[in-house]
Amino acid sequence: MKFFKTLGTKPWLDPTMVSTAGVAVAIDPLAAPRTALRFIMGMISVLFFLFIITFLSRSQYPDFQALAGQPWQPFTDPSRLWLNTTMLALSSLALQWGLWSARRNQVNRAVAGISAAVFFAVAFLVAQLELWRYLQSMGFYVSTNPANSYFYLLTAVHGLHVLGGLLVLTNVVFRVWYDGAMARLGGPLALCTHYWHFLLVVWLLLFALLTSRTETINRLAALCGF
């Protein structure tokens, strides 16, 4: 409730209320990026929340056919998706390991962890593309059914966010590398790791939603009032 306490202060009563002049305030160089990252994750959450709400609303129209439940539907057996999920989870784990190593100043292990994370993240993206090809070979095209459209759309948007994360991670690593300041890798890497875990959670939610049977989707939609 610090927010409400802040809003309760009366700055006009006592001009010396906060006399910070001369008081050394510890400067955290990561404070700004951390705040920015929180806002970014907030925005991405809103983005996917809205996509999911429209998905549930759209699912209540008669032409919507869920992608799981019946034997001929592609995700009745979601083993391919489990494979992809494992890759993303391994990427997250590897990055976390890299972060721990970086914090203990074990540079080689940190680099190994980051490399493994990048490898698994790229593998995840390739596997997602492969999944698209698989769906198309089964005749599940983008515009044949709204459920298909949502599958392609949501995986694409999620994939783009993974790609963006990869670009930022590469940038962070190379900047620290060229500055010769591998000891300071831990801070920025922690932010990347947060983002990685966040995208994993988003993916797990999407995975659950996209492979739900019609009854589950209907129940969720009813909960949301559709």
Add this chain to the structure above:
Amino acid sequence: MQQTAIADQIEEELHDPHSFFTRYIWSQDHKVIAIQYSIVAIFVGLVALVLSGLMRLQLGFPDAFDFIDPSGYLQFVTMHGMIMVIYLLTALLLGGFGNYLIPLMVGARDMVFPYLNMLSFWTYLLSVIVLLTSFFVPGGPTGAGWTLYPPQAILPGTPGHDWGIILMLASLAIFIVAFTMGGLNYVTTVLQARTHGMTLMRMPLTIWGIFTATVLGLLAFPALLVSAIMMMLDKVIGTSFFMPALVSLGETLDYSGGSPILFQHLFWFFGHPEVYIVALPAFGMVSDVLATHARKSIFGYRMMVWAIVAIGGLSFVVWAHHMYVSGMHPAFGFFFATTTLIIAVPTALKVYNWVLTLWRGNIQLTVPMLFAIGFIFTFTHGGLTGLFLGNVTIDLPLSDTYFVVAHFHMVMGVSPIMVLFAAIYHWFPLISGKQLHVGLGKAHFWLTFLGTYAIYLPMHYLGFLGVPRRYFAMGGTDFIPESAQSLNAGITVAAIIVGLSQLIFIYNVIRTLRHGEPAGHNPWGATSLEWQTPDVPPRHGNWGEALPVVHRWAYDFSVPGAERDFIPQNQPEAKGHTA
């Protein structure tokens, strides 16, 4: 109160510009970026102003101008609305004034991510170029109305249904990327780069307005992005997110079962917060202008901050009042009418506080003050008609008439523009170091203020008569008397006078930049930090050797016993009081 987050910025991170190119073109200085943003926004704003003039010519004098055909008219309506709301107001208030004022008012040397800030401007410029390109593609720009409702927006029969709509959606997506990069900078700078002593509750209301509006933008623009992406897919690869099964021009289309209402919900989930993304910075800036020129502390500072935060929160739960005629459930309408009336409470509080700030103040009728007082009038009028339209039963007959047009132009067209002019006249001495000509400024104010009333007051009557908006011509319509046409002609004359009177402003700016009198240091006797820089206009890095230290809030005007009638925020206690 615990000082939460102060990030003093490190000197070597300031990218000192060396050449003309890095100083003025690829600049990372927030002040240069602000001016770049402002120039582009004002330029597209003038394009939109010309478009509105063309619309008014057709409405006032139907069939007198051959070069305006029905599709052209719809395209003018669409582009005028979209440019004014997004590419002018949002960009100028946040990209322009947000960029210029945030670091100066909170006592920072620059934004926390200067490079991202520069990218934000260039991405914004790209979105404007993509938008303006649509004037030159086959079929012209989209004529779907600024709300871009499907299914008509992407079907044959709507002007610009082939290329125009695609460019519009692409441009919006690019704009959202630009806004996000800028917005992350604004919120992070406010939260993390305030100088010593600048607590949140010592920030000028301008910063509170810009900060809250940016948070709204970061949470609301994703809704526009989602709808733009899904509509683009419907248009380009034939998905059916929003497109129902339908027959167009005698042909059954491939779409099946989509929901156009879904688009409306998404659009207005963005669209209503957008009103406050424009209004809140205006609220903040007008508060500071009023307090400074009335030489009096703002009345109810805490209440003003709470109102800004409350309006920001409530703005997310009123969106469906734009959709009463969409056929939604009546109970839904009741809910949204209630929230709409509730949001009027903090808004009215703000109006009372502005008036009470003026009450027994030492009012200086300077040009910025005239515009600020003009804003109180136009905003009150626009706000009151909002109470009419917020009620379902009154909205139904008035929906899609000129009453609605008059309402939103008063509340989010004229009012923010009044504040923008107040802000430009107020901060111009800081930005350029020169004082705008007062006589020309007053002429500009009276022509604009009285002229906009001459435009929009009669428009309410047209709305009561039931004259529908967005119509190219009325033809022979029995329920509309002929006098409505005379009223329309009068409105057009007033609109053209107001449009032309903006040339006075442009002339004033150019004249001042060339031969203006030096304004000197802090000509208005303002208390906030941006006027306390060592150089006017402030140089790169803003503060010279050391960052300022803040000792008080931003509204110590006419303090009894003080040497002058204002005490700057960075003045220590001892010097302020003689007693």
